[in-house]
Amino acid sequence: MTRNLWHACGRYSLKALFARSEPQVWRVYQQYVKLVRSIGPITVVPQKSRFVFMTRIRFAGGMPRKSYLDAHFLYPEPLRSPRITSSEKFPSCYVHRVQLRTPRDLDAQLRGWLRAAYRVGLQEKM
Structure with missing residues (x-):
């Protein structure tokens, strides 16, 4: 955490986050984590209403x-895809959202987007 980055302290759990979700949402989450960890x-x-x-x-x-x-990721530019449910512009990047309903939604296209998002997270020059 960098000194100037806003944050809120608190103790939150994944169990509490997923308490009202159907079981397949947890399975999709596990595959989402696996996909992102394959990048780096x-x-x-876990936070109050998200991870x-x-x-x-x-x-x-x-x-x-x-x-x-309801997954989201930073991306260095706007994306045009029917999979993107919403986008928001920030000074240095965009936040895009996609709905992940089954493990099949975690495909090569999403992996490519997440690879670019990972580089944004490292604060690499794009």
Whole structure:
């Protein structure tokens, strides 16, 4: 955590985050973590209503919903894809959201996006 990065301290658990989700959402989460870890070392941080993946900064994560995982990731540019459910512009990047409903949603396209997000998390020049 860098000194100037806003954060909130608290003790949160993945169990509490997924308490209201259907069992397949937990399985999708586990595959999501596995996919991101295949890109490089990360820390998984449970927060009050979401979890984030961190390297130097948080670069991806998600919010468990009842029947799907609302995943998000930083990306250096806008993305045009029917899979993107929303996008938000920040000064140096974009935050894109996708719904992950089954392990099949964790495909090569998502891996490519997450690879770029990981580099954003390392604060590499793109």
